[in-house]
Amino acid sequence: MKRPGFIERHHLWTEIQKEVCEKIKAVVKERDLLLIRTAWSDQHGIVRSKSLLPQTFLSALENGMQISTGTFLFDTGGALVFNPFIPGGSLEMPEMTGAPNLVAVPDPHTFRIVPWAKRTGLILCDQYFQNGQKMSLSSRGILRQSLAELHQRGLEHIVGLEVEWYLAKLEDPMLALADVGTSGKPGQPPKVSAVEHSFQYLLESHNPEIHDLLRILAENLVEMELPLRSVENEGGIGQFEFTFDPIPALQAADTMTMFRMATKQVCRQQGYIASFMCRPGLQGCSSNGWHLHQSLINRTTSENAFMSANSSTLMSDLGKHFVGGILKHANAASVFTTPTINGYKRFRPNSLAPDRAGWGLENRGAMIRLQGGFDDPNTHIENRIGEPAANPYLYMASQLICGLDGVDCKLDPGSPTEEPYATENPALPRSLLEAISYLSQSELFGQKMGQQFINFMIKMKQSEINRFLEAVAGQSPDEYSKQVTDWEQREYFELF
Template sequence: MNKTLHVSHDGFISRHQLWSSEQIAAVEKIQTSIQEKNLRLIRVAWSDQHGISRAKTLTIPAFQGALKEGIDFNTGPLFFDTANAIVFNPFVKGGGFDLEEMTGCPNYALVPDPLTFRVLPWAPQTGWILCDAYLKTGAPLPFDSRQVCRKALKELDEKGYDLMSGLEVEFSLTKIVDNEINPELLGAPGSPGEPPKVRPVARGYQYQLEAHNDEIDEILQVIVANLEDLGLPLRTIEDEWGPSQIEVTFAPMRGIAAADAMLLFRTAVKQISRRHGYIATFMCRPSIPGFFSSGWHLHQSLVDAETGENLFIPEVETESLSVLGKQYIAGILKHARASTVFTTPTINGYKRFKPNSLAPDRAGWGVDNRGTMIRVLGGYGDKNTHFENRAGEPAANPYLYIASQIFAGLDGIENRLDPGEASDEAYLDERESIPRSLQEAVDSLSESNLFQNKMGQLFVDYMIKMKENEISRYMTYVEQEKVQDYQNVVTDWEHREYFEIF
């Protein structure tokens, strides 16, 4: 088999000038990897609107063609909510999107990004690459979340900034007891079946207990080895607050790399765990007795696009953040309610926002205060000065989470907003509350001129309709089952909806 790859000068990618010189140069490295690793298959992946990886697996000759023309990809996944319920009718004019190019569930083009190529250490002779989505005209697909993130980063770059972000992510690791693959338990589109029966991998509530990590060292060693082989900048892995809860952190990454890493990290951990008889879930709070909520804290700073200098270091000793940094967090606080659709996109995630819970319940900020939404770390003379947004859930689409922060933060800079005084008592602060439900967040997004202007009216309307369909199915369940206190209780509906897919 001829495994030599060539960059075409007359294909879809070249014709529409969709690759940078850096991406073109990276194809040579892909060619070397394919030859040296004797690869047979390449998974060509794309992040859907939920931040879930969808993919086609290509043979090497087919992949060679994809580096010229991209690959055709069915628009079908764009029509579905988190349970594969059809939200839009593709067979009406505009495909339900009010976009002519979407009529009839057509194909669009996925264009591989050569800078994201990896060899998957757990899948024999298999490579992996991320894609950007384009219409057949060569224009970006308006519903591609990675393209939305690229747009936000471009706005930063035009102002001379770049984003530096670090991932701090919690998830639950469980051992499969019964896989539950029986026909009567499979469910249907829009009505997920029973997930596998699982058990915790550790008992008790002993925060950062070394013994808990040692109990599951065998699977942790496998996960860590694979993540390192992927080149992900893993820093720490530790036992968290609840049973079976694990937290990992990564070294800071620049630009879109952090979002790509989050997508690959979740995909890798889930696949590796499943191959060894475990289920790793990034669902915020599984419906398993005794399990605690998990969060995703996104650490952020702006750097000079040319020099890499941290622009959040305060100018004077008495301040915790630079003027620019304060303006940036002021924008994020101002738009916190609308952006919660992107930081916390599931119904389940809102059951985490409770007073005195190490999760925020209002849009405030503080200096090294774990009760506030924005926790500032560092200070005068500290080159690592940054903040973390503690409102995120681990199931969030990383591209939309990051894009929402950039657009909101830039609004704060452009309008020279002031975040007010730092909070000492996070849960008593006179600040605007974070939405108590996904419906509240969607209502706030529908009123947000900022996100409609920056992400595009078409995209925001699309996400609102997608989320409203999810909410509608949930409320139907709540009414039929007469669920009491449904805003606080984790229901069986949520467990079926999110446990496996996230």
């Protein structure tokens, strides 16, 4: 009798996943796929992958795929943060000693054909230790854990994505050996030119300049079965916003992961650079935001749990308490909603980004914008704090952790404001350094994500900050905190 594979031995798939797996095997054969990109998201939300030939991939559908722990050891610039060759791998985790292999287990629900690459498929994975235990540093695993708690309450997290990004024409990829950089010191960013002329919000006449590229991109996203909803020209020169239908949170996080990956690859294939960096250091470039639309629904009745049945209130008590929790813990959660140094340059008064933790009815200056109201089944909140470089799994998990604490503690969000930049609500962090200080003091995140993971993220982000401060040592804080530095452009523009 054949010995059960790793996935079967450790009961890692549901019956539905097993059924989907059989369909995937048939597709691989019918489409004559040559390479299947077996991928996962690291702590930064960056997609890492191995391309497997069909027979190896079929084996991975039984035993998972062996991967190195290496992607968990580096910060955004490729600097080594943890030494794996001491006990605990510098993480106080015996399983990480010596940089051993992990097992990446494909999730059949995420399998896609890659339209822009011939005979190629893609599947996302979860990470496990060799003994079948969940890898505690896995961001997708942390979201799964948060959703499991929510499901026990009979609720589902529904998420709509509204994502801004920047498009530029590639002029020089800067691939001379002197320009490519080294570990911890990213090289020169590519040289680019604008795709349109001057700031004109939602200008229809700019469409001929970029329509063909956007059409190709939309075709690829739709072919990947991503729930694309709308495409629009945003405020900055070469800035665009794509929105997606509201879907369950894990599916939404996977969608964001695949959307960013697809957008960058398709645009590069066409001779352009797509960047999800929050505030690129280019002339005429506005800040990019990632607004997270969210609601909770009853898993039994499918009713919107945020909708108010009382004409005197804007949303249900559960909804108000959920908002109260997000506002209370906004500063600590900023490490997950706004995880780059560059992202904090978006928080400016009287802009379309928040600068303090408050909420308002249909108010785009507030951190939390409520849409809907009494007896409206579409009632939901929009958190406007996020940057598009955020790890989707950690962004969404942070919302659930904060919101459910608000529900449990019956936190009052206060009254909605009409003057979001003039209220006495707590100011949001002004820097990533300030944000990690709040996170280090958060008992809630230590309990829900695990103190081991929180310590890991703080050390990871501190490495990023230390390299930044070293690079700007000759500048005053007033100078480097307001302007996008050369270091940021090197670090984030092409990576995200």
